[in-house]
Amino acid sequence: MKFILDFLFPPSCPVCKTVGTEDGVLCAKCWAEFNWISDPKCFVCGYPFPANIDLGSRPLCPTCASGKNVVDFMRSSCVYDDASKGVMLPFKHAAALKYRNLMARAMINSLRDLSPKAQCAKGDVPPFDLIMPVPLSYRRLFKRGYNQAALLARPIAKHFAVPMDVDSVRRAHRKDMGHKNAKERRANIRGVFKVRRPDEIKGKTILLVDDVMTTGATFYELRRVLKRAGAKRVYGVVFCRVVRAI
């Protein structure tokens, strides 16, 4: 069956359509266009440091060193730039599912620092108890028809064999945060999340999933309400993040 499908629809690079060996995997040329985040980086939030400095095995950025990090552990596959936008925006706004595997695979790979078992084979103990896509408001969900974070969270949940929780937290509708700065975003999102089922949250280590992190205000607020509801630890993973000079 696979042979016939490969003949009819040969596996190809989702960006440039060059025929390759596996569907949804970038060709070498497209791969090189992305700014993938690797070491050295902040061990807590994954902020990338210049490649030529040696900061030891678990370096911290100034934000995390001062305890103001947005989540207890955060990873991003790549930097938000023209290459990642070219994948992330069509995925977010038009459900371009051809990019889903590529994004989810890169996100799973970026979690390998979490524990040696993060690359887990079946049967390993996962380093978190449940996976939660960052919720959308009902109004936005209705308008868009899907939550792009949930589309990414599903294959990640499957990889780690961890349940996905889309019901325990609700998000109220607020106007788009568009071009607001970090302080305005944080004020705008304050109080937007409500935990409906605290029993599901209590004592759990939760991995939040989203497509992009800009200022971190959403993660910061979601962690705040989850911790208040008794979550043990709150982690996050995104496909791309905005990297500002610190």
Ligand SMILES: [Zn+2]
């Ligand atoms: Zn390509």
Ligand SMILES: [Zn+2]
């Ligand atoms: Zn950091």
